[in-house]
Amino acid sequence: MIGQHQYRLQATWTGDRGTGTSGYRDYDRSVSLVVDGKPLFEASADTPFRGDPAKWNPEELLLAALSECHLLSYLYACVKTDVVVVSYRDEASGTLVEDGKGGGAFTDVLLRPRVVVADPAMVEAAIAAHRQAREWCFIANSVNFPVRHEPVVTAA
Numbered sequence: 187m188i189g190q191h192q193y194r195l196q197a198t199w200t201g202d203r204g205t206g207t208s209g210y211r212d213y214d215r216s217v218s219l220v221v222d223g224k225p226l227f228e229a230s231a232d233t234p235f236r237g238d239p240a241k242w243n244p245e246e247l248l249l250a251a252l253s254e255c256h257l258l259s260y261l262y263a264c265v266k267t268d269v270v271v272v273s274y275r276d277e278a279s280g281t282l283v284e285d286g287k288g289g290g291a292f293t294d295v296l297l298r299p300r301v302v303v304a305d306p307a308m309v310e311a312a313i314a315a316h317r318q319a320r321e322w323c324f325i326a327n328s329v330n331f332p333v334r335h336e337p338v339v340t341a342a
Contacts, residue, residue: 196220216241245282245292251325252295252333253278260299260319269312270304272342292331299337306341313339 201214215231216238231237232245242250253276264271277298284290303312316337320326326333 194221211236214238245280248292248329249278249280249295252280252323252329253297255323255325256297256299256316256319256333256335259322260301260315263315263318263322264303264312266318267311267315269308269315271301271312272304273300273302275300292329294331295329295333297333297335297337299335301337301339302342303339304342309339309341313337 196219198218198220199216200218201216203213205212207213215236217229219227219229221227228241229247230241230243232243233239237243257274257276260274261271263269277300278295279298280295281293282290283293299316301312303309316335320333320335323333
């Protein structure tokens, strides 16, 4: 089924310390993210950009979105090929390079899924399912940098 899906959230800056953005060090980078019907999500900038290290930052959220999207696409690919996954853990990492002008961009993300399948006969198909998941992942298809995969699949 082909469709179009809309997503909405409300992002509210909560970091005014009383003087707004009067100076770079004068405000907190705290943000509240709200999606109707879901718990409030507290976020901030990354620590090097004066953010709160106890809160999620946009860079981590992008990496999480890529990792989770691949995971969900992968599980679906496995169902479609009769591969029974009993465990999945990803050790994802990403590289962001600053441009020296106040901006920057991700240059690479590496997903390292560790998958356990129910039967040794499923290992080959389970490895192939990662290629299918890459084709189906909405988030990976939306970014302009490589999302690489180094999967390891073993049998229970």
